Amino acid sequence: MSVATTVTHRALGAVPAPGDLAKLAAAGFFGLIAWEVFARLITPLVLGGPLQPSGLIISLSQSVLGFNPGRTAADIVHYATGIVFYPLGYLLVLRTGRLGWPITGVAWGVITWFLALGVFASIAGLPFMLNWGNLTWMSLIGHVAYAVVAAATFNALAGRR
Secondary structure: OOHHHHHHHHHHOOOOOHHHHHHHHHHHHHHHHHHHHHHHHHHHHHHOOOOOHHHHHHHHHHHHOOOOOOHHHHHHHHHHHHHHHHHHHHHHHHHOOOOOHHHHHHHHHHHHHHHHHHHHHHHOOOOHHHHHOHHHHHHHHHHHHHHHHHHHHHHHHOOOO
16 A cells, blocks of 8 residues: 555544644644735735734634633634644545545635634624625635645645645
8 A cells, every 4th residue: 555545544534643643733834824924914915904813713702701812822722723623624624525635625725714704703793704895805815725735735745646
């Protein structure tokens, strides 16, 4: 069995191997770098300010738990989500079929975008999809960029084409 076949078999199995988890974390890290570059450098050129996921996390915490965790804690939650939790979700999307990493990456980007602005923003008391304004569409591009970079990184580290 080749390395690619072994990784594919494990990735599609019930519990990923520890090595696959490390690859997913690395993929999330590089995806998060792509997100941060887009959110902090490109989005301000279009919208006049950056995308601020920590603001959404603070609003969600205030709405659900009744307290403001502060920007540092919100940033930590954002980074943990990007490096650990979203990549695990990508693994679930990868399990659903053999569409190839570009398509699963785009699909996961759209899913994470919907989770952030559709579900979490609504729970935080913000308008669904933030009323579909320009921020919504820039966030979509950022989430897709994150997910495509993460998917490409995971597949490169796993020896898959």
